[in-house]
Amino acid sequence: MQLSARNQLPATVTSINAGEAIANVELDAAGVRLVASITVEAVRQLGLAEGSQVLAVIKASDVIVAVND
Numbered sequence: 244m245q246l247s248a249r250n251q252l253p254a255t256v257t258s259i260n261a262g263e264a265i266a267n268v269e270l271d272a273a274g275v276r277l278v279a280s281i282t283v284e285a286v287r288q289l290g291l292a293e294g295s296q297v298l299a300v301i302k303a304s305d306v307i308v309a310v311n312d
Contacts, residue, residue, distance in 0.1 A: 250301035252277070256291055270299055 254270035254277060266286045270277040277299055291297070 246300060248300050248302045250303075252299045252301070254297050254299045256293055256295040256297060258293060259286060259291060261286065270297065272299055 252272040252275075254272040256268060257271050257276075258269045260267045260269075261283050264283060265280055266283050268279045268281060268286065268291060270279065279299065289295075289297075
């Protein structure tokens with residue numbers, strides 16, 4: 244699989260909290276906690292479970308930077 248997105252982080256699924264339509268998939272990317280909100284259908288289609296090795300692809304239109312006063 245080749246993607247144009249440059250922010251690609253190998254990660255491990257640490258938990259899946261599924262609702263009716265949306266699941267919050269918690270990831271560990273080299274010690275950094277990420278949470279992806281995806282459809283429950285996508286979780287099933289991808290065969291995701293705790294311990295699954297995945298690639299987190301991050302594509303954001305905005306990045307907010309803050310500093311202390």
